[in-house]
Amino acid sequence: MSKSKSSESVKVVVRCRPMNEKERAAKYESVVSVDVKLGQIIVRNPRESSGNELPKIFTFDAVYGWNSKQLEMYDETFRPLVESVLLGFNGTIFAYGQTGTGKTYTMEGVRNDPEKRGVIPNSFEHIFTHISRSQNQQYLVRASYLEIYQEEIRDLLSKDQSRRLELRERPDTGVYVKDLSSFVTKSVREIEHVMNVGNQNRSVGATNMNEHSSRSHAIFVITVECSELGVDGENHIRVGKLNLVDLAGSERQTKTGAQGERLKEATKINLSLSALGNVISALVDGRSSHIPYRDSKLTRLLQDSLGGNARTVMVANIGPASYNVEETLTTLRYSNRAKNIKNKPRINEDPKDALLREFQEEIARLKAQLQKRSGKKKRRRLRRRAGEGSDDEGLESGETEDDEEDGDDKGDYWREQQEKLEKERKAILDDHSLVAEEKARLLKEKEKKMEDLRKEREAGEKLAAKVKAMESKLLVGGKNIVDHTNEQQRMLEQKRQEIAEQKRREREMQQQMESRDEETLELKETYTSLQQEVDIKTKKLKKLFSKLQSVKAEIQDLQEAHINERQEMEQIQNELTRDLKLKHLIIENFIPLEEKNKIVNRAFFDEEPEEWKMKPITRIEDDHQMMSRPRSAVGYWRPLSHHACVAMMLKPDMRYKAENIIMLDMDIPARTTKEYQEPVIAPKLAAALEDALRDEDEIEVDASSFHSSLGQMLPASASGSLKKPKSGRPRTGKKSSTPTSSYSPSSPGSPLYPQSRGLVPK
């Protein structure tokens, strides 16, 4: 990886996972073999009928079998990439493949198992170790974590997980995610914490984590900024950005039979992935001038990683079992194409949006402020000392004392000042010659001074703390470079790297030899006899023929895949057309033409979020009808119902003043009954009636059970007066007016008598 190279290919490696328990239990055949030396993947066709069909061979930059180690893979394939990110290049690692083939295993690995850690944690270690060994450089490392699900971007580090972010584009820095949070991290621990928080958030929104992760793309972004003094005496900043992408599962989402929402969902899930495929095809094709980056969020965001300013490694993950052979082949073909993408990586020097620059400037500004403060302070102290009669000439140089002494001095200075003020306060208190008022005034003054002093001190401390906090975020290495173990470790790493490099070169050479074999064979051959010539040429013919066959088979496979894809697209198109027709039907039949026209006039297409939007009504100047207020509401903002007018007058609620709020209180009808009034009865008659009633009462007393139960509850005297009204009711049909009665006959719980409905005719 040399700097001078202007263009380089996307590196593609393939990793085949081991058979899992289920596959072994079901005794599936393994159809994939891995030739690590040659960098080849060989796939047999498992079908019996095709016994004579040739195995399919794919060659890649490197291949890893089921027993490959995470660290070995990191050293060989990912370390050089991360190393170049530390130099200021952009780098991207994609993990591509069917669900369950080891994408997440490759990217994240198994937590808590150092042997099985994936690229992401290994890169943390790598980056911070590099920084600790650096010299005369200042680093700033920050991390972001986002997810794309159904073409919506979610910030996995934000507090509000329901929020969706948008993509924006700036001419100088390109495409970015607006409002994406990023965290400055100072150590491996901190950045691991950031990753864990993101991972937790990722699973929070999902009902089924497996399904969710297989349908969404997760992108972990590490930005490394490095500032170094250049030969020109100026500080230069290099910014490298590392995108670590765990893509959605590449298997086809079934769209067949889906309609409406479900269809839309299914088409959206794989949109980013098929757009990625289209971008790769267009880049490799060479004939197409248009690269469809804009077709999906993923391809827009990672535009630079595909044919742009970045170094890219794509890891294609496959499974070995026979039942997956179709998906495995698709994955291999897909990644085989990606090999031919050419990138143009370059070091990003002094970009406009470097955060490190901002930090440095801010720190310098704060420091100047602090300096000014302590300068003021010192001058004051100098003046003070001079006043005390000190004739020390060396004091002048005291002003340029170094910072460390300044730190010690600071505490002394504050203490001195405080003590002095305290002393003065005491002196005032003790001074009996002063008038009480004068004393109070002076004391107040002193207290205010002390308060000011305290405030000033606090402000100074705050400023110093801020500077310290900001400085602590900038990482510098080189302090313990002489550390022995460190040195040994470094040597070990270097050795490992050398071995990896050696392996790579060996593989390349082998690959080249293979391909050259066929060409050179022809040149050096001279035949001793005709028979020999025939033999050799027959052999060659056979070889070439088999090659032709495999190419033909490949073409057929591709055609089949193409046809399948086309049919699926046609099906989607049909479904969408049907959907559209329904919408048309509704619009044509149920929406007035002028309303539709108004809406059409207001609607416009916003390119950025790729959505139709509505212009606000007031901006349409030529349509007066929509702008003016209706005439019918004189004196009001809008027409009001009579009820609303009355309600506003009766209950002037400021909150609803201008609104025509419907009041949903119940409309109670006016009462049509009157209170019952007893007829006036002559006293004689009343007495007779009383008598009559009492008589009857005696008969009723026999309802022993009722009485005994009541008798327990009520005092004896009350139970006596009770009997009257109850017994009188059935005959007279009127309520008793006896004021002593505390027991209403219509009260529930007296099952012996019919209950009154309380209505008396007029």
Ligand code: ADP
């Ligand atoms: P994906 O993210 O592609 O859906 P995972 O990474 O979740 O797949 O892997 C599925 C399972 O296979 C996990 O249990 C993982 O531990 C296991 N696995 C994948 N690759 C390997 C490997 N190279 N070695 C051992 N186990 C693996």
Ligand code: MG
């Ligand atoms: Mg996964």
